[in-house]
Amino acid sequence: MAIKTVSTTPFDEQRPGTSGLRKKVPVFQQPHYLENFVQCILHVAGDIEGKTLVVGGDGRYYNQQAIQVILKMAAGNGIGRIILGAGGLLSTPAASHLIRKHKALGGIVLSASHNPGGPNGDFGIKFNIRNGGPAPTPFTEAVYERTKIIDSYKILEADDVDFGHTGQFSLGDMQVDVIDPVADYADLMEELFDLPAISNLFESGFTMCFDAMHAITGPYAREILEHRLGAPVGTVIRGEPLEDFGGGHPDPNLVYAKDLVDQMYASQGPSLGAASDGDGDRNMILGKQFFVTPSDSLAVMAANAHLLPGYRQGLSGVARSMPTSSAVDRVADAMGIACYETPTGWKYFGNLLDAGKITLCGEESFGAGSDHVREKDGLWAVLFWLNLIAVRRQSVEAIVRQHWASYGRYYYTRHDYEGIDTAAAEKLIAALRDTASSLQGQSFEGNLLKTCDDFAYTDPVDHSISEHQGIRMLFDNGSRIVYRLSGTGTEGATLRVYMEHFEPDTEKQDQDTQETLAYLIRLANQLAGITTITGRTSPDVIT
Numbered sequence: 001m002a003i004k005t006v007s008t009t010p011f012d013e014q015r016p017g018t019s020g021l022r023k024k025v026p027v028f029q030q031p032h033y034l035e036n037f038v039q040c041i042l043h044v045a046g047d048i049e050g051k052t053l054v055v056g057g058d059g060r061y062y063n064q065q066a067i068q069v070i071l072k073m074a075a076g077n078g079i080g081r082i083i084l085g086a087g088g089l090l091s092t093p094a095a096s097h098l099i100r101k102h103k104a105l106g107g108i109v110l111s112a113s114h115n116p117g118g119p120n121g122d123f124g125i126k127f128n129i130r131n132g133g134p135a136p137t138p139f140t141e142a143v144y145e146r147t148k149i150i151d152s153y154k155i156l157e158a159d160d161v162d163f164g165h166t167g168q169f170s171l172g173d174m175q176v177d178v179i180d181p182v183a184d185y186a187d188l189m190e191e192l193f194d195l196p197a198i199s200n201l202f203e204s205g206f207t208m209c210f211d212a213m214h215a216i217t218g219p220y221a222r223e224i225l226e227h228r229l230g231a232p233v234g235t236v237i238r239g240e241p242l243e244d245f246g247g248g249h250p251d252p253n254l255v256y257a258k259d260l261v262d263q264m265y266a267s268q269g270p271s272l273g274a275a276s277d278g279d280g281d282r283n284m285i286l287g288k289q290f291f292v293t294p295s296d297s298l299a300v301m302a303a304n305a306h307l308l309p310g311y312r313q314g315l316s317g318v319a320r321s322m323p324t325s326s327a328v329d330r331v332a333d334a335m336g337i338a339c340y341e342t343p344t345g346w347k348y349f350g351n352l353l354d355a356g357k358i359t360l361c362g363e364e365s366f367g368a369g370s371d372h373v374r375e376k377d378g379l380w381a382v383l384f385w386l387n388l389i390a391v392r393r394q395s396v397e398a399i400v401r402q403h404w405a406s407y408g409r410y411y412y413t414r415h416d417y418e419g420i421d422t423a424a425a426e427k428l429i430a431a432l433r434d435t436a437s438s439l440q441g442q443s444f445e446g447n448l449l450k451t452c453d454d455f456a457y458t459d460p461v462d463h464s465i466s467e468h469q470g471i472r473m474l475f476d477n478g479s480r481i482v483y484r485l486s487g488t489g490t491e492g493a494t495l496r497v498y499m500e501h502f503e504p505d506t507e508k509q510d511q512d513t514q515e516t517l518a519y520l521i522r523l524a525n526q527l528a529g530i531t532t533i534t535g536r537t538s539p540d541v542i543t
C-alpha cells in the first residue's frame with residue numbers, strides 16, 4: 001500500500017468554533033474538505049510518528065465515511081496505533097477517558113453534538129489533546145491558520161476497512177484496535193459511584209426514564225442502567241443510535257426532549273427523568289413535574305459531592321462558564337473553596353482541572369463534569385443524581401428546594417434567537433460593547449447597573465487572555481443579563497441572552513421563572529434593541 005501526497009487548495013472558513021469545526025454535511029462532503037482539516041490537525045499536533053490516536057464519533061450521518069478517510073490519513077502520516085470504537089462509535093466523554101487511559105497523543109472526535117444530523121444536517125470534527133480535553137484556542141487557531149495555506153495532504157492508498165466489530169488489524173504500518181466503545185467508560189463509572197446503593201434504589205421500586213434521543217448514549221445507558229444497575233428494561237428510551245437521530249434534534253432541553261418532559265409531567269410519571277445529547281456530553285435532569293436548571297444542578301452537585309464515593313475527599317475548587325448562574329458561587333463561598341468564572345467552552349476548564357485547582361465544573365448549556373475526564377459528561381451527571389437520591393432518599397424536587405432554602409434561588413432563563421442574520425447579530429453585540437461604559441452606573445427598572453463590560457478571561461495557569469467572551473450586565477440586586485453569540489451554530493448567527501434573578505426568600509422561591517424574570521427580559525430587549533436590529537419579536541428557544 002502506497003502513501004500518496006494529494007495536491008489541494010485551501011477552503012474558506014475552516015475556523016473551529018466553541019467546540020471544533022461544525023458545518024453542514026454537504027460542506028464536509030466536498031472533495032478534500034475533510035482531508036484538508038484533518039491534515040492541518042495532524043500538522044499542528046506535531047510529533048505524531050508512531051503515536052496512538054483515539055478515534056470515534058456519535059454515529060451521525062457521515063461518521064462512517066469520515067472515519068475511513070481519517071484512518072487512511074493517520075496511516076499516511078505515520079500514526080502508530082489507532083484506538084477506535086466498534087462501529088465508529090464513541091461518546092465524547094468515553095473518548096476523553098480512552099485518551100487518558102492509553103496516554104494517547106490525542107483523539108479525533110466526530111460530532112456536531114446537539115445539532116441535528118442526516119444528509120442535510122450537521123457534521124463536526126474536533127481534536128482532543130493528550131489530557132483528554134478539547135484542544136485549547138492556541139491549538140485551534142494554529143489549525144485555522146494552517147487551513148489557509150494548505151497545499152497537500154498525505155493518505156494511504158487502501159481499500160475501505162471493516163470496523164463494525166471489536167478486533168485488531170493493520171492498515172499499512174499502522175495498527176488499528178477496534179474496541180468495545182462502552183466497557184472502559186462503564187468501568188470508570190463504577191469507580192466513581194456507589195453502584196450497589198443505586199441498584200438497591202431500583203430494587204425498592206424507584207423509577208426513571210432516560211431519553212438517549214437516538215444518539216450515542218443509548219448503548220452506554222443500557223449497559224450501565226439496565227445491565228449493571230438492574231433498572232427495568234425500557235428505562236432507556238430511544239436507545240438506538242441513528243444516523244439522523246430519528247429526525248429529532250438531539251439536544252436535551254425542555255423543547256427538544258419533549259416526549260420525556262411530557263412523561264415527567266404526567267400524573268404517574270417516573271421519579272427521575274434524564275436525557276443526553278448527540279455525543280453524550282450534555283445532560284438534563286428532571287424530577288416529577290420538576291425541571292432542574294443546569295446551573296442549579298451544578299450547585300447541588302458541589303454542595304453534595306462529599307456524599308459520593310468518588311468525591312468523599314472534598315472538592316479542590318469549582319468552575320462555571322460566565323453565562324452560567326452564580327448558584328455554584330454561593331456554595332463555593334460557603335465551603336471556602338475557589339470558584340472560577342471562565343468563558344463558554346469546556347476547553348477553558350482543562351488547565352484548571354489539570355492543575356488540580358478544581359474538581360467539578362459546569363455550564364448552563366446542560367453540561368457538568370469532574371476531573372474524571374476532561375469533557376463534560378452526560379451519563380456521569382445522571383449517575384451523580386442517582387447516587388445522591390440513593391444516599392439522601394429524597395426526591396429531586398426536595399433536594400433542590402432544600403438547596404434553595406440554604407443558599408437562595410437563582411431564577412434563570414436563556415433565550416435563543418436562532419438563524420438570525422450574521423451582520424445584524426454582530427452589529428447588536430458591537431453596539432452593546434460600544435455603549436457598555438456609558439450604561440454602567442445608570443439605573444434601569446429601579447436597579448443600578450453596577451458593571452457592564454465585555455467579559456475577558458485570564459487563564460490562571462498559563463495566563464493566556466481570551467477577550468470578547470460576552471457582554472455582562474450586573475445589577476446591584478444580584479440580577480444579571482448576558483449577551484453572546486453562539487459558537488456552535490451552522491446557519492447564520494444565534495444570539496443567546498441569559499438572565500438571572502436572585503431570590504433568598506423561601507416564600508418567593510416558587511414562582512414562575514419567565515414571570516419572575518419578565519423585567520429583565522424586557523430590559524434585555526430594550527438595552528440591546530433585539531427587535532429593532534434583528535426583526536425578531538420573540539426567541540426561538542427558551543430554556
Ligand code: G16
Nearest residue numbers: 018019113345346363365486487488
Ligand atoms: C459546546 C461546548 C460547551 C458550550 C456549548 C455551547 O458544547 O463544549 O462548552 O457551552 O458548546 O456553546 P455555544 O453557546 O457557543 O453554542 P457541545 O455540547 O455543543 O459540544
